[in-house]
Amino acid sequence: MNLTISGHHLEVTPALREYVVNKLDRVTRHFDQVVDVSVLLTVEKLKEKERRQKAEVTVHVKGRDIFVEHSHEDLYAAIDQLMDKLDRQIVRHKDKTQDHHHVPVKRLDANL
Numbered sequence: 001m002n003l004t005i006s007g008h009h010l011e012v013t014p015a016l017r018e019y020v021v022n023k024l025d026r027v028t029r030h031f032d033q034v035v036d037v038s039v040l041l042t043v044e045k046l047k048e049k050e051r052r053q054k055a056e057v058t059v060h061v062k063g064r065d066i067f068v069e070h071s072h073e074d075l076y077a078a079i080d081q082l083m084d085k086l087d088r089q090i091v092r093h094k095d096k097t098q099d100h101h102h103v104p105v106k107r108l109d110a111n112l
Contacts, residue, residue: 001034008042010075016041019076023083027059031090036060041075055082064093 003024005017020039028034042054053075059066068086072078 001028002036003039004037005039005041008040009045010041010043012041016075020079023079026083027087027090030087031061031094033062034059035062041079043075044071053078055079057082057086059086059090061090061093063097066090066093 003021005012005020020041024037024039036059038058040056042056044052044054046052052071053073054069054071055075055078056067056069059068066086066089068082068089070078070082070085072081
């Protein structure tokens, strides 16, 4: 898995990088076919008082790209909620890719 963590208008500290990597472990536990992960952390200065922290992630899995973004006043809270959203989408994608077809009851009766 290739992991890219970058910051826009902010420096990605080792503590921030470690926090993102620890949160991404939960996603890779559910779905191990992750090819590439790109995380972008942004600070938007709307006004002097308001500072919005935004976290975005693009996950390239086999057959699909999943993009999730979330904004919050606190960057760590934005990352937490972003990983919750990403986790739900990864589980949904995994559920769609698995084969859930069952043999119809008619076919079972004909074989007996």
